[in-house]
Amino acid sequence: MTETLVAGIDSSTQSCKVVVRDAATGALRRFGQAPHPDGTEVDPAAWWDAMQAAVAAAGGLDDVAAVSVAGQQHGMVALDADGEVIRPALLWNDTRSAAAAQDLIAELGEADGGDPAAGPGAWARATGSVPVASLTVTKLRWLADHEPENAARVAAVALPHDWLTWRLGGADSLDTLVTDRSDASGTGYFDTAAGRYRRDLLAMALRRDDVDGIVLPRVLGPSRAAGVGDLTAGLGHLMLGAGAGDNAGAALGLGMGPGDVTLSVGTSGVVSAVSRNPVADPSGLVAGFADATGEYLPLAVTLNGSRVLDAAARLLGVDHAGLAELALAARPGAEGLTLVPYLEGERTPNLPGATGSFLGLSLASMTRENVARAAVEGLLCGLADGFAAMQDQGVPVETVRLVGGGARSEAVRRIAPAVLGLPVQVPDPGEYVADGAARQAAWTLAGTAEPPEWSAFQVRTYEAEATPEVKERYAARRHLVAERGA
Numbered sequence: 001m002t003e004t005l006v007a008g009i010d011s012s013t014q015s016c017k018v019v020v021r022d023a024a025t026g027a028l029r030r031f032g033q034a035p036h037p038d039g040t041e042v043d044p045a046a047w048w049d050a051m052q053a054a055v056a057a058a059g060g061l062d063d064v065a066a067v068s069v070a071g072q073q074h075g076m077v078a079l080d081a082d083g084e085v086i087r088p089a090l091l092w093n094d095t096r097s098a099a100a101a102q103d104l105i106a107e108l109g110e111a112d113g114g115d116p117a118a119g120p121g122a123w124a125r126a127t128g129s130v131p132v133a134s135l136t137v138t139k140l141r142w143l144a145d146h147e148p149e150n151a152a153r154v155a156a157v158a159l160p161h162d163w164l165t166w167r168l169g170g171a172d173s174l175d176t177l178v179t180d181r182s183d184a185s186g187t188g189y190f191d192t193a194a195g196r197y198r199r200d201l202l203a204m205a206l207r208r209d210d211v212d213g214i215v216l217p218r219v220l221g222p223s224r225a226a227g228v229g230d231l232t233a234g235l236g237h238l239m240l241g242a243g244a245g246d247n248a249g250a251a252l253g254l255g256m257g258p259g260d261v262t263l264s265v266g267t268s269g270v271v272s273a274v275s276r277n278p279v280a281d282p283s284g285l286v287a288g289f290a291d292a293t294g295e296y297l298p299l300a301v302t303l304n305g306s307r308v309l310d311a312a313a314r315l316l317g318v319d320h321a322g323l324a325e326l327a328l329a330a331r332p333g334a335e336g337l338t339l340v341p342y343l344e345g346e347r348t349p350n351l352p353g354a355t356g357s358f359l360g361l362s363l364a365s366m367t368r369e370n371v372a373r374a375a376v377e378g379l380l381c382g383l384a385d386g387f388a389a390m391q392d393q394g395v396p397v398e399t400v401r402l403v404g405g406g407a408r409s410e411a412v413r414r415i416a417p418a419v420l421g422l423p424v425q426v427p428d429p430g431e432y433v434a435d436g437a438a439r440q441a442a443w444t445l446a447g448t449a450e451p452p453e454w455s456a457f458q459v460r461t462y463e464a465e466a467t468p469e470v471k472e473r474y475a476a477r478r479h480l481v482a483e484r485g486a
């Protein structure tokens with residue numbers, strides 16, 4: 001019997017990855033990857049080109065029955081009435097809209113009860129999240145304030161995964177744009193608990209009173225088909241799933257349920273958990289997003305994930321294996337050296353203009369080993385802060401898993417349980433976002449109530465003696481940061 005194949009695509013910050021899997025068992029059949037351009041402002045055409053290259057590297061989709069696209073969240077893809085991209089997309093890690101976030105918070109507070117200080121609570125109640133520069137709503141306000149002629153031309157707003165799904169489906173008209181709850185919940189103009197758009201917030205962001213005519217992608221249920229796609233002439237037809245934000249994709253790929261907490265060390269550092277109830281944290285540390293199965297996915301996100309390791313390896317003139325070796329050769333705590341790794345500014349805590357700092361340099365601590373160790377510990381302390389914020393929101397913790405490109409580092413794997421003070425499971429290295437998209441495609445194809453049960457992945461559990469002093473020192477130092485440009 002010939003097997004039915006499905007594909008999952010992860011259009012993430014640094015690259016596009018494609019997996020082709022058996023729809024019934026989830027067995028991996030093929031894989032392809034292609035890089036994305038650097039920078040926090042990207043022409044979506046580059047994602048399309050990378051997707052074509054990654055699909056080709058994965059052997060094409062000729063024999064594939066269904067495909068879903070997961071993607072980096074929040075990126076603003078503004079389209080005009082002809083469906084053309086108005087300007088390069090501003091990505092989730094572009095911090096130019098930090099002041100717009102502050103303005104929007106104050107304005108909703110004023111609109112709600114006359115008090116700008118009530119803004120964070122008002123946003124958390126309205127959408128589940130407090131705006132930070134990452135969220136799409138703040139990018140739209142930035143557009144209105146800095147490029148009003150572009151803001152006036154906006155006829156539709158999509159996210160990276162919506163736009164790619166639309167292109168796959170033929171991009172016939174703006175009305176065929178679709179999305180899913182997980183990605184819609186990261187826009188900042190979607191009421192996550194109620195599952196509906198807040199056009200009043202879109203109007204506030206764009207400073208326009210005619211937003212009823214603006215197309216927002218239709219929000220599909222978790223296993224609803226987005227249509228029948230045609231990647232390029234000659235590649236044949238395939239069913240399109242609704243797709244998802246990348247973190248919800250990973251949750252589906254990992255089969256996460258309540259009690260499972262995932263740390264992802266990709267470009268972003270993410271702590272996420274599935275919750276049966278919506279979360280609305282007025283402190284803004286936890287974003288109250290939705291998952292890709294009908295539940296919720298509270299998460300805390302740092303701007304400084306795997307690139308902290310990339311930068312430290314560059315600084316020390318070693319590769320990733322060399323960095324891990326150096327870090328593991330140092331003692332816990334790096335003899336008093338701390339890296340506050342705000343290399344791209346920071347989102348959790350919300351310090352978009354911050355730069356990073358090495359603190360605690362001494363003759364003893366200023367060694368290559370300690371610098372490597374401080375980089376790994378600093379990255380993990382940022383995640384540990386997010387983890388604590390999730391626990392403060394009542395998120396239960398039974399298992400902790402580590403995924404993403406940075407989880408390939410032996411140092412990250414071995415130091416994570418020491419910094420968190422908990423055992424950490426590391427699944428087989430893989431592309432769990434793309435896997436989640438593939439599982440969604442199989443679900444869409446099957447038309448069943450629940451996603452297909454796929455064979456479990458292997459995990460290796462890492463344990464270590466807890467080093468609470470590392471987190472304590474970091475907590476005492478993390479506010480000692482300089483402003484960008486200072």
Ligand SMILES: Nc1ncnc2c1ncn2[C@@H]1O[C@H](COP(=O)(O)OP(=O)(O)O)[C@@H](O)[C@H]1O
Nearest residue numbers: 012013014015266267306320404405406408409
């Ligand atoms: N062995 C390794 N050790 C540490 N970091 C690694 C290793 N392999 C890959 N990475 C890092 O992982 C990152 C890419 O991870 P990925 O999860 O694909 O990111 P994204 O989804 O944000 O594009 C890169 O920054 C890369 O340098």
Ligand SMILES: O=C(CO)[C@@H](O)[C@H](O)COP(=O)(O)O
Nearest residue numbers: 012013072073092266267268
């Ligand atoms: O902003 C968020 C989630 O809120 C990021 O997690 C992006 O979704 C990018 O993810 P990666 O490409 O780093 O995995």
